Amino acid sequence: MTVISNVKARRIWDSRGRPTVEVEITTASGSSGRGIAPAGASRGSREAVELRDGGTRLGGLDVMQAVAGVNREIAPILIGREVSDQAGIDAALIALDGTATKSRLGGNALIATSLAVLHAAAADANQPLWRYLAGSQATHLPLPQVQIFGGGAHAGRRVDVQDFMIIATGAQRFEQAMEMTAEVYRAAGELMVARSGQAGIADEGGWWPNFARNEDALDTLVAAIEKAGFEPGRDVSIALDIAASEFGRNGQYQLALEGQSLDSDGLCEKLLGWIGKYPIVSIEDPLAEDDERGLIAFTKAAGDKVQVVGDDYLVTNAERVTQAASKGACNTVLIKPNQAGTVTETRAALDAARHAGFRTIVSARSGETEDVAIVHLATGWNAGQLKVGSFARSERMAKWNEGIRLETGDDRPGDFIGAAALAGR
Numbered sequence: 001m002t003v004i005s006n007v008k009a010r011r012i013w014d015s016r017g018r019p020t021v022e023v024e025i026t027t028a029s030g031s032s033g034r035g036i037a038p039a040g041a042s043r044g045s046r047e048a049v050e051l052r053d054g055g056t057r058l059g060g061l062d063v064m065q066a067v068a069g070v071n072r073e074i075a076p077i078l079i080g081r082e083v084s085d086q087a088g089i090d091a092a093l094i095a096l097d098g099t100a101t102k103s104r105l106g107g108n109a110l111i112a113t114s115l116a117v118l119h120a121a122a123a124d125a126n127q128p129l130w131r132y133l134a135g136s137q138a139t140h141l142p143l144p145q146v147q148i149f150g151g152g153a154h155a156g157r158r159v160d161v162q163d164f165m166i167i168a169t170g171a172q173r174f175e176q177a178m179e180m181t182a183e184v185y186r187a188a189g190e191l192m193v194a195r196s197g198q199a200g201i202a203d204e205g206g207w208w209p210n211f212a213r214n215e216d217a218l219d220t221l222v223a224a225i226e227k228a229g230f231e232p233g234r235d236v237s238i239a240l241d242i243a244a245s246e247f248g249r250n251g252q253y254q255l256a257l258e259g260q261s262l263d264s265d266g267l268c269e270k271l272l273g274w275i276g277k278y279p280i281v282s283i284e285d286p287l288a289e290d291d292e293r294g295l296i297a298f299t300k301a302a303g304d305k306v307q308v309v310g311d312d313y314l315v316t317n318a319e320r321v322t323q324a325a326s327k328g329a330c331n332t333v334l335i336k337p338n339q340a341g342t343v344t345e346t347r348a349a350l351d352a353a354r355h356a357g358f359r360t361i362v363s364a365r366s367g368e369t370e371d372v373a374i375v376h377l378a379t380g381w382n383a384g385q386l387k388v389g390s391f392a393r394s395e396r397m398a399k400w401n402e403g404i405r406l407e408t409g410d411d412r413p414g415d416f417i418g419a420a421a422l423a424g425r
Contacts, residue, residue, distance in 0.1 A: 009071050012036065035118070037111050047316070073105065091344070111341055143422070144167070215274070319352075
């Protein structure tokens with residue numbers, strides 16, 4: 001049994017140049033692991049709360065209070081504990097914080113610590129993280145969802161829809177999925193230059209939107225798939241993150257780009273029209289987190305055609321996943337470790353989804369770092385799907401490249417799951 005001998009937190013910087021928390025755990029055997037907290041731009045109201053310093057310095061976003069909390073409060077209760085006792089350590093972190101939303105010490109401090117413990121335990125076991133997580137269970141490399149156009153809170157709200165993504169449904173290997181994505185991403189950039197003269201990138205690396213209507217982005221995405229030499233719906237399909245909580249409240253939705261005001265039924269009708277017209281296989285957050293009636297109605301209407309993914313509504317919470325399943329809201333859950341606040345709670349949400357018959361997608365956030373843990377979580381937990389952002393910016397590519405390393409290494413997981421991850425939709 002190896003115990004934790006040292007815990008150290010520091011402030012580092014995320015992909016937006018904003019402060020975040022990194023925690024480093026060292027064991028008595030000399031093994032170590034680091035965990036880093038990502039940060040979202042669009043957030044569910046029920047997810048774990050980040051602790052930020054406030055005030056005017058660094059826009060109020062500094063994390064020195066969270067760092068101090070790890071070094072002064074968390075470190076003393078972890079030193080001497082068995083590093084492999086993830087559940088016990090996470091329970092101790094939750095109890096120490098003492099709030100329902102992890103707001104006292106901060107969800108950012110807790111998830112960075114929890115991930116650091118996980119990394120250190122895998123290192124102590126002399127195993128890659130995915131294998132440590134998998135144990136004796138068979139695993140598959142996940143099917144990627146990759147952003148091509150960024151929108152919503154990720155791109156100055158130039159379009160209402162947050163993510164226009166592709167899924168290489170015809171790929172037979174993870175590496176092939178990356179190559180196909182590269183071709184579509186490049187083609188989309190060329191189309192943007194030809195049509196608008198602009199091809200900047202948004203927060204997650206997707207092309208900066210310059211469209212008159214949300215549907216123009218879908219038309220351009222189909223054109224990019226074809227320009228890259230693929231058949232839409234067979235080789236490459238479309239996934240959307242509507243992030244409807246960002247422009248909807250109390251069942252009313254304002255589509256600023258088109259000057260439309262829609263009620264819940266109207267937005268459902270619009271999305272169902274898109275499903276009928278475009279090769280869409282997955283829609284995330286189609287209605288706002290407070291529009292449960294709309295989510296149930298949309299799932300009933302579209303759940304046999306597409307993945308209906310709950311993010312803001314489910315916030316990686318096992319209890320909420322179970323309740324949603326009993327009500328017929330959603331059929332897929334997005335798994336974000338920092339929404340839950342600890343690795344143990346993240347895994348509980350994934351287990352609840354499996355028990356409910358939901359599919360699972362492990363996801364990054366729009367404010368990311370070089371940490372590649374989510375690739376190992378998606379693989380080791382056999383989640384089936386992985387959403388990292390786009391196909392540009394090193395904090396994104398580090399994760400896609402890690403998937404390639406897992407597939408081509410000597411000690412590798414099972415085969416690429418491919419389109420089978422969407423089975424049953």
